[in-house]
Amino acid sequence: MSLSPLDRVRTNPSSRTRRRERISLLTEASRRAASYVANVPDRPVYPTPASVAALEHFRTAFPDGPREGRDVLGDLDRYGSPATAVVNDGRYFGFVTGGTDPAAGAAAVLAGAWDQNAGPKSPVSDVLDQVTCAWVVEALGLPRTAVASFNGGATVANLTGVITARDALYERLGWNVATRGLAGAPRLRVIVGDEVHLSAMKALRLAGFGEDQIERVPTDSDGAVRADAFPSDTDDHTLVLLQAGNVNTGASDPFAQIIPGVRERGGWVHVDGAFGLWAAASPTLKHLVAGVELADSWATDAHKWLSVPYDSGIVIVRDGADLARAMNAEAAYLPTDTTAQMNRGIQVSQRARAIETWAMLATHGRSGLADLIDRHCALARRCAAALRAGGATILAPVVLNQVLVQFGDEAQTAATIGAVEAEGTCWAGPTVWQGTRAMRISVSDAATTQDDIDASVEAMLRVWSGVRETSGQSVEQRAHHATEISLSRA
Structure with a gap:
């Protein structure tokens, strides 16, 4: 009896060999990944100079021929793993980038094996995307009719929202961007706060708005837009960008005082809420x-406070027809359904990002998500209180998960930030807040505990004490002291 063509494919020795090789590599990668996670408690949060220097191993000429996949994987682990920042073990406080949620990380492994292109069509991706988008809208308390879409991060989400707003405003004015383009279009007025995030400004620029047509509204001492300074003469030519969660303080703009008037006069309000929107x-x-639910569109990240793998942004638009108008693309070989993922965002081909967020939300549920957010904010308050008790200056009220701290004067603060990185217990980055140099501490890793906070604060204060002791020394003496700290971690 002869085999069918499909049976011949299934039983082909070379096909079997390829599958065995793939399974072997996936198994080896899982083993090395598990080993990495098991060993991170014994590593400094930021890699040592020696580990960073060892990355030179990768700077080689393009290979002439193939290598074994296991050897390549071994190089990645041997030289790459030690040169990573430990973001998922509780003491990394940089950039609101929490370590990956265990369920989301595991789902990413499975999703990688599935290898789905979510843009045009994938049944499993489509269903999980629909469910997850609905969960996100519900969790944030936004209108149930709103349409959400996953994308490459808050910058892309902001860009998608701004383009959608631009095209919707023009459509109301009788100008169809899809047919007429932007040349000669009516001028739109753009209003932002003085503390607008760079991702929102980048989105505006990419959408064709120049600095000369952007008006800035003064902010208060916490970084929120002052409602009393907001223009009262907005109209149907106006695009307003507000913020949920100032990148330094966590403060949000006064949405209830600003949004109704803008929308009543025909304008569009977009909210940049990369992490702060999750307070809802x-x-x-x-x-x-x-x-915040009164706005027309919103941008947020799942890879920040939800701790799903990079990259995973989400744009949400009140009226799905506005999103479809701006993002829909047509070709004979592509889906015409405006609800398809490729027709709700900028990308056509894209990975199935919703899978990891579905896993995280399905694991935590409504109460678990709220507990996670509440716990991080409580830990941030604990951190601020301990630093203040140790003599440091907290520069702004802790309203969410952000702590702004200054260690003595600006020179001591800069030196302390560098010395904390070298010491290795934790990592927190520098910032400038209303003209003052500071350390910014972002508590957003699900693994962070009170013990992590206490150990990190103790290290910060101890390092600051060392900085004060060496403040009168020469440049050479301070450099020697910094080298000693680095060598102690190596």
């Missing part, structure tokens, strides 16, 4: 973003 998912914190 906490019954105890949602008052901090009261009125």
Whole structure:
């Protein structure tokens, strides 16, 4: 009996060999990944100079021929793993980038094996995307009719929202961007706060808005837009960008005082809420973003406070027809359904990002998500209180998960930030807040505990004490002291 063509494919020795090789590599990668996670408690949070220097191993000429996949994987682990920042073990406080949620990380492994292109069509991706988008809208307390879409991060989400706003405003003015383009279009007025995030400004520039047509509204001492300074003469030519969660302080703009008037006069309000928008998912914190649900569009990240793998942004638009108008693309070989993922965002081909967020939300549920957010904010308050008790200056009220701290004067603060990185217990980066140099501590890793906070604060204060002791020394003496700290971690 002869085999069918499909049976011949299934039983072909070379096909079997390829599958065995793939399984072997996946198994080896999982083993090395598990070993990495098991060993991170014994590593400094930021890699040592020696580990960074060892990355030179990768700077080679393009290979002439193939290598074994296991050897390549071994190089990645041997030289790459030691040169990573440990972001998922509780003491990394940089950039609101929490370590990957265990369920989301595991789902990413499975999703990688699935290898789905979510843009045009994938049944499993489509269903999980629909469910997850609905969960996100519900968790954030936004209108149930709103349409969400996953993309490459808050910058892309902001860009998608801004383009959608631009095209919707023009459509209302009788100018169809899809047919007429932007040349000669009516001028739009853009209003932002003085503390607008760079991702929102980048989105505006990419959408064709220049600095000369952007108006800035003064902010208060916490970094929120002052409602009393907001223009009262907005109209149907106006695009307003507000913020949920100032990148330095966590403060949000006064949405309830600004949004209704802008929308009543025909304008569009977009909210950049990369991490701060998730305060809406906490019954105890949602008052901090009261009125945010009144906006026309929103941008946020799943790879920040939800701790799913990079990259995973989300744009949400009140009226799905506005999103479809801006993002829909047509070709004979592509889906015509405006709800398809490729027709709700900038990308056509794209990975199935919703899978990891579905796993995280399915694992935590509504109460678990709220508890996670509440716990991080409580830990941030604990951190600020301990630093203040140790003599450091907290520069702004801790309203969410951000702590702004200064160690003595600006020179001591800069030196302390560098010395904390070298010491290795934790990592927190520098910032400038209203003209003052500071350390910014972002508590957003699900693994962070009170013990992690206490150990990190103890290290910061101890390092600061060392900085004060060496402040009168020469440059050479301070350099020697810094080298000693680095060598002690190596």
